[in-house]
Amino acid sequence: MSTLEHPQSSLGRPSDRLRRRRAVGRGMELLAWLSAAVAVAILGIVVWSVAKRGASQLNLDLITKTPVPFAIGNVRQGLANAFVGSLVIVGLATAMALPVGVLIAIYVNQFAPVAVRNAVGIVLDVLNGIPAVVIGIFVFGLLVVGHGQSAFAASFALATLMLPLVARSTIEVLALVPTSTRDAGLGLGAPRWRTTVGIVMPQAIGGILTGAVLAVARIAGETAPLLFTSSVGVSNSVQWNPVHALQSVPLSIFELSEQPSPQDHARAWAAALVLVLFILFTSLTARMLANRSRRKLGRAAR
């Protein structure tokens, strides 16, 4: 029965074809919903299983006490040295990668000719695609051979991983700043650098920080580069000096999981839980910062 003979039929009883289309539409919607549910479920399972196994050792001792090797019985111990080491290594890496990454982005967005802009974009993508273990070997050859391992070498490796993330995200945020306000600054007779620092950067700062926080969350859990650069002869006491190799959270997790004692295993899980929570927390902070800066830019663009 065709709709031509019964013009009202498309409003009253749906035709076969329309019914089929609706069924396909509903099927697709369900499929998309299921895919999203799978992603959420995987995260849930990971967090839950880590939490279940690590809960027994998750206490203040974990971050305030240092490890006691060959401990017999229930000695109070923790991984303070690893947390401090990670803090030093990631902090140094951020201090290296953030300014360089932001400067790269400013150059690409405000000053570079189109050809250079595209070339830098490709280079950043390739750098971003290099496996962490390769970066680890590279830094091993560059800084460790002949000098020995150090937290500094580890920071350099992590900064190399962080650089393309920071630069890429900053380039994208700067591209969101309307060119009209940049033109306004230049139209007043302000030099380019004054316009960039005084007009463009303040509008983009929220987004730049978001990218930086996400990059920190990403590198904090890296293990492979640390194996090559800051793993041998690490001290069990709390050390801040980046000239020495320092213990780090990801490596502690790896080492403790190889130990025979179930308590060591539990501490590895607890440390993993702290790491996951840290990444969760920083990602949420980044989200919040991003929303705030987007609202600000939204007002500016209007």
Place this chain on the structure above:
Amino acid sequence: MQPDESEEVVTASSSIETALRVETKRQPLPPREHLETVFEIRDLDAIYGSKPAIKDVSLEIHKNLVTAVIGPSGCGKSTFIRCLNRMNDLIPGFRQTGTIRYHGQDIAARDVDPVAVRRTIGMVFQRPNPFPKSIYENVAWGLRVLRMKDDLDGRIERALTQAALWDEVKDRLKASALSLSGGQQQRLCIARAIAVEPDVVLMDEPASALDPIATQAIEQLLHELKDEYSFVIVTHNMQQAARVADMTAFFSISHGAEGERWGELIEYDATEKIFTAPSDKRTEDYVTGRFG
């Protein structure tokens, strides 16, 4: 007559009528040879990549007058005035040839610093583009950058007063500029531009994003400020040109043999002449609304 984006549909009688009505208000133009020349433009060509935007433009722009640039979309009006303060330098692939003498100095020359050019030749853009800062900071930023920091408050008050905005904002100078209405924002942009005491103010369709009342306020400003500044205003609103301009340049699109197109200066004369007795047929067609 309300300013309208789609100006081409205006009827012949109304545009001439408006022009005449405004003419009666205008003071007569002194003879051309008594006018001081600000810009002397010779054989200006502008090219984006391989596409010519304007070809062979030659004209003189005079001091303390409002000069309007009119013409259909795509005729290179904006390209032309952006040449006058080197704003096109920011566009990749842009090239220009010919000379633009500003008080005798060729500002189109390669060795001239575009930043220095923009300090004396200010610009107001098509859409209001205040900085996302306070009203006060919007005007203060340019003054600080150009080291005109003595009597900052006084300079800001003067600029806002000249832009007819002071009374509306004097009690909330610390408020965000983005909280102002579109018309107020554009007047703030004008205040920002004139605060740094330029010699010439270029305006690229400054009222095209504004309602009629805000437009009227801006046009009023031009009348009042032209004793101190020289204005070059791009508009595709012919009534606006007729109302505010002393001199009018009409640009149109020319077509080449192989389908390429570029903007060309057709006629440049006193506004009254352009709107009542144009010497070129194309100008007449455009101002009377017969143009496509």
